[in-house]
Amino acid sequence: MTQAFRIENGGLINREKKLSFKFNGKTYFGYEGDTLASALLANGVHLVGRSFKYHRPRGFFGAGVDEPYAVVQLYRNGETEPNIKATEQELFEGLEAKSVNCWPSVNFDIGAINNFLRIFLPAGFYYKTFMWPKSFWYRIYEPFIRKAAGLGVASTKHDNERYEHKYEYCDLLIAGSGPSGLAGAYAAAKNGAKVILAEDKPRFGGSLLTSDVNIGNQSGKDWADGIVAELKTMPNVVVKNRSQIFGYYDHNMLVMSEKVSDHLPSTKKYHPNKRLWYIRAKEVLISSGSIERPIVFGNNDTPGVMLSSAAKEYLKVYGVLVGRKPLVFTNNDSGYETAIEFKKHGVDPVVLDSRENPVSEIIDEAKNLGINIKNSYVVVAAQGYKKVKSADIASISENKKQLGKIENVQCDCICVSGFWTPTIHLASQSGNKTKFKEEIDAFVPGQSKQNEITLGAANGVFSLEETLKTSFTAGSELSKKITENDNKIAIPNVVEKKSSQHDKFWCVPLPKGKNYKRFLDFQNDVAVSDIEIALREGYRSIEHVKRYTTLGMATDQGKTSNLNGLQLVSEIENKVVPAVGHTTFRPPYTPVSIGAIVGREVGKHSKPTRKSPMHSWHEKNNAVFVDAGVWLRPRYYRRGNENLFEGSKREAKNVRTNVGVCDVTTLGKIDIKGPDAAELLNRVYTNAWLKLPVGKARYGVMLREDGIVMDDGTTTRISENHYHMTTTTAQAANVLSHLEYYLQLVWPELNVNVVSTTEQWAGAAIAGPKSRDLLQKLFPNSDVSNEGLPFMGYMEGDLFGVKARIYRISFSGELAYEVNVESDYGNFMWEKIIEVGEEFNIQPYGTEALSTLRIEMGHVAGSELDGRTIPFDNALEGLVSKKKDFIGKRSLQRSAFIAEDRQRIVGVVPLDKQTSIPEGSHLVKDDKAPLPNPKLGHISASCWSVEYDNPFSLAILKDGKNMIGQKLFAMSPLKNKVIPVEIVSSHYVDPKGERVRS
Amino acid sequence: MLYINCPHCGMRSQNEFSYGGDASVKRPELNKEVSDQEWDDFVYNRKSLRGKHLELWQHVSGCRQWIKVERDTATHEIFRTFKADEEVA
Numbered sequence A: 001m002t003q004a005f006r007i008e009n010g011g012l013i014n015r016e017k018k019l020s021f022k023f024n025g026k027t028y029f030g031y032e033g034d035t036l037a038s039a040l041l042a043n044g045v046h047l048v049g050r051s052f053k054y055h056r057p058r059g060f061f062g063a064g065v066d067e068p069y070a071v072v073q074l075y076r077n078g079e080t081e082p083n084i085k086a087t088e089q090e091l092f093e094g095l096e097a098k099s100v101n102c103w104p105s106v107n108f109d110i111g112a113i114n115n116f117l118r119i120f121l122p123a124g125f126y127y128k129t130f131m132w133p134k135s136f137w138y139r140i141y142e143p144f145i146r147k148a149a150g151l152g153v154a155s156t157k158h159d160n161e162r163y164e165h166k167y168e169y170c171d172l173l174i175a176g177s178g179p180s181g182l183a184g185a186y187a188a189a190k191n192g193a194k195v196i197l198a199e200d201k202p203r204f205g206g207s208l209l210t211s212d213v214n215i216g217n218q219s220g221k222d223w224a225d226g227i228v229a230e231l232k233t234m235p236n237v238v239v240k241n242r243s244q245i246f247g248y249y250d251h252n253m254l255v256m257s258e259k260v261s262d263h264l265p266s267t268k269k270y271h272p273n274k275r276l277w278y279i280r281a282k283e284v285l286i287s288s289g290s291i292e293r294p295i296v297f298g299n300n301d302t303p304g305v306m307l308s309s310a311a312k313e314y315l316k317v318y319g320v321l322v323g324r325k326p327l328v329f330t331n332n333d334s335g336y337e338t339a340i341e342f343k344k345h346g347v348d349p350v351v352l353d354s355r356e357n358p359v360s361e362i363i364d365e366a367k368n369l370g371i372n373i374k375n376s377y378v379v380v381a382a383q384g385y386k387k388v389k390s391a392d393i394a395s396i397s398e399n400k401k402q403l404g405k406i407e408n409v410q411c412d413c414i415c416v417s418g419f420w421t422p423t424i425h426l427a428s429q430s431g432n433k434t435k436f437k438e439e440i441d442a443f444v445p446g447q448s449k450q451n452e453i454t455l456g457a458a459n460g461v462f463s464l465e466e467t468l469k470t471s472f473t474a475g476s477e478l479s480k481k482i483t484e485n486d487n488k489i490a491i492p493n494v495v496e497k498k499s500s501q502h503d504k505f506w507c508v509p510l511p512k513g514k515n516y517k518r519f520l521d522f523q524n525d526v527a528v529s530d531i532e533i534a535l536r537e538g539y540r541s542i543e544h545v546k547r548y549t550t551l552g553m554a555t556d557q558g559k560t561s562n563l564n565g566l567q568l569v570s571e572i573e574n575k576v577v578p579a580v581g582h583t584t585f586r587p588p589y590t591p592v593s594i595g596a597i598v599g600r601e602v603g604k605h606s607k608p609t610r611k612s613p614m615h616s617w618h619e620k621n622n623a624v625f626v627d628a629g630v631w632l633r634p635r636y637y638r639r640g641n642e643n644l645f646e647g648s649k650r651e652a653k654n655v656r657t658n659v660g661v662c663d664v665t666t667l668g669k670i671d672i673k674g675p676d677a678a679e680l681l682n683r684v685y686t687n688a689w690l691k692l693p694v695g696k697a698r699y700g701v702m703l704r705e706d707g708i709v710m711d712d713g714t715t716t717r718i719s720e721n722h723y724h725m726t727t728t729t730a731q732a733a734n735v736l737s738h739l740e741y742y743l744q745l746v747w748p749e750l751n752v753n754v755v756s757t758t759e760q761w762a763g764a765a766i767a768g769p770k771s772r773d774l775l776q777k778l779f780p781n782s783d784v785s786n787e788g789l790p791f792m793g794y795m796e797g798d799l800f801g802v803k804a805r806i807y808r809i810s811f812s813g814e815l816a817y818e819v820n821v822e823s824d825y826g827n828f829m830w831e832k833i834i835e836v837g838e839e840f841n842i843q844p845y846g847t848e849a850l851s852t853l854r855i856e857m858g859h860v861a862g863s864e865l866d867g868r869t870i871p872f873d874n875a876l877e878g879l880v881s882k883k884k885d886f887i888g889k890r891s892l893q894r895s896a897f898i899a900e901d902r903q904r905i906v907g908v909v910p911l912d913k914q915t916s917i918p919e920g921s922h923l924v925k926d927d928k929a930p931l932p933n934p935k936l937g938h939i940s941a942s943c944w945s946v947e948y949d950n951p952f953s954l955a956i957l958k959d960g961k962n963m964i965g966q967k968l969f970a971m972s973p974l975k976n977k978v979i980p981v982e983i984v985s986s987h988y989v990d991p992k993g994e995r996v997r998s
Numbered sequence B: 001m002l003y004i005n006c007p008h009c010g011m012r013s014q015n016e017f018s019y020g021g022d023a024s025v026k027r028p029e030l031n032k033e034v035s036d037q038e039w040d041d042f043v044y045n046r047k048s049l050r051g052k053h054l055e056l057w058q059h060v061s062g063c064r065q066w067i068k069v070e071r072d073t074a075t076h077e078i079f080r081t082f083k084a085d086e087e088v089a
Ligand SMILES: [Zn+2]
Pocket: B006, B007, B008, B009, B010, B059, B062, B063, B064, B065
């Protein structure tokens, strides 16, 4: 394939490096430095897709981020990515892309029938038609719409690319490397400020790459290259291309997406695909430039109709002619710049200018070059289906209402310029209330809201001289505030051509008897007639018009359509544009990959993983792990082909008959010190703590101020003013914050210090009738007899030379101890326990057996302390002091909390003693009652009782106190189960608690 | 993301802090008779102001101190920050 539309010389591409690529299965060639768009245009390919609603043929409209049409499905290195703008995607060897929105192909599209049926597809069509009958939505409408419309296909494969997040701080962040950004960066950098300069395109320079200007006796581009080269050598400056600042958030936090690898055939080893920068800037200079806006005319969506600035960019940057018979349609001087470029390359354009008699240097130059200029002329409609073949043109009256006689002229492209729209998105996102500037028919930033300043074209200033002057000054002033340096910079001389006033004209009237579609939003297919319908149907607010018609809601976010839409609404409503107001600009400015937003927090990195010091032992001994908050805990230790049920039953049974050991390192631990420590405990726990002797532990329950149980655990008095508190694994962080809250804010007079020691101690629970025998062998020099270390007693011991803390506490309900050593000795402790315990038939047990043991004992845990229960509900009212005050006590007087039939924990056994009851099942009186069947309670935890060898569950049941002996039904619609059950005491095993004291 | 001036540590990003609600709420003293209304006001009733609001934040991933932050709930502007025991004038 030849690149028939590539000019001989010129452009900024590297002609030494030819690249091959595929589009819709066909192979083409381009050059390094091309975008997919410029390479396709060089090959004369203008048809790239189909539109969203009518499936009309779509070509290229822009040359960058504003592109509404040329959205493709990209294939790269075995991966695929949807919704890539061909105008932004850089060409690489072997690139493959396909059209989207086409079914079955771009040249023959079934959905295009919508184009002929478009009379039935006006604004709000989706809302009106697809709403009824409701049952049709999932079966018929949605599948059809999804197949016929939609933008590309997301990959269902695992994304092997890597995405990074980076946090950065700087004095001055600059969005955009056009003249304003470069001048601001240079001045600030010279003052020693820490500067980040971000450019979304691969090349720096912005408008200087395509404009015919002179700065300090150099061309604009050479001046820009010189500045960028110097900035790159400065240690206080970060210069980033391919980096789009897409969001301006609170307190001068901006977020930037850097495309690190998208321009390469594959991502380099250890490199990310994209990097998301969170930048906290002291000052922000928004130099994001402006985007040319179209003039609306008939069939203005035909491939070959494009922005005049895009045609110029394709020619000057990429050496590509978008046509050989161009028609330039303009209401200002910019169109002439494009026409002059065409003429310089031997192509004869025709310029239609809506103005009657404009006079300026640029127009004179065009005239001198012999360019055919028609004043007071407009394009009425483009003709041609898949490509522009000709244009209907006509003269227009001074009031822009009457068209003259229609003539048809041959052309192969129509380059349109309706003047410039400042890119105010970032300023608006910062909270800046924008204002309408009459002279340019567009909004510009108003009073700065955060530490931001907008300069140059983004501020509606289109004179290069003024832009450079204000930007150099701003760069100096902003940096001077921060660095206190004041290096004067000479502002270079500027040679530019003066422009004449643009024409306030944006939409060509329809000729009599013609009903051409005149598009405002090219991606969402919103036409002038759609806006008219919305207004006729009573929509007034621009936000409502937007949502009803979908104007500006496509992936280009209305970059080329918003202002023309506003003009139309204001005209029909007979209001001025600022009174209509614009819709809110929200981040992101341009679509950002989900991968970049997620960053490295995927898979096992989505949360931290905490492991106990004994983790490797568990691994070596066939532990099957379970996530317990951020901890990994052994669920059971598999032997042979055992499943969870068999393994946990074996482990639990061994605790009841011999002795087991469980890793309890994950329990939250808080060290509490100070003369008022006992007073603090007395206030946060519901029971009394002032008289706990040294060397004793006590079980405690703490409430929130609303009376709901927050957590439970044991706290031990280590010495006079020193306590060791334990919390549940899940609540460890909350309990610490809770204590700090009361100590710092409510009772600062208490002299107490609290600190988390969860990670400082490794813990092993030794439980079972043989646990004391084992303990005696582990601590031969300590008296661990029932007298020496009674229930709820504490002592320090010597574990083969390692200092250990021994607590006689029990969660399993058996005779049990908890041994703690410093974390580094955790594995040593564990191995010693296993080794010495061998003669007592010790087995390690996991969280599943631990649950079984506590459930059949009726000990409550997280499934009962679920943020909805008070002490009474958990049969813990015996621990609620009547004498002293404590956090949450006053709430326990609420009428619902003291109701006669208050819910309470009970035990539940299936009548057949066989069927396990799913957790979450509801308890009901009558399993045949009509729905909604009144719920009496729910199953909070279930196990297989190893003591009785049948299923056993705990439940929170209304009036549970008086329900013992009742027969109910446990219903689980989710598992389709109805199980007849009997209510029993929650203390199923050892109701008197004799074992723990034995 | 907010930028909060911890009176102990300096300017830090919001992701180091956790929110703690209305700082103007005063817990009734212990062992004092409290009416239902008074207690409900303390536990549940909040003004949910639009505008200047004094609120609590804890620097959980920093110094672990609870601090008071005067913030505009509509614009997110932060006016002043205070240590836990500082009087707010
Ligand atoms: Zn701090």
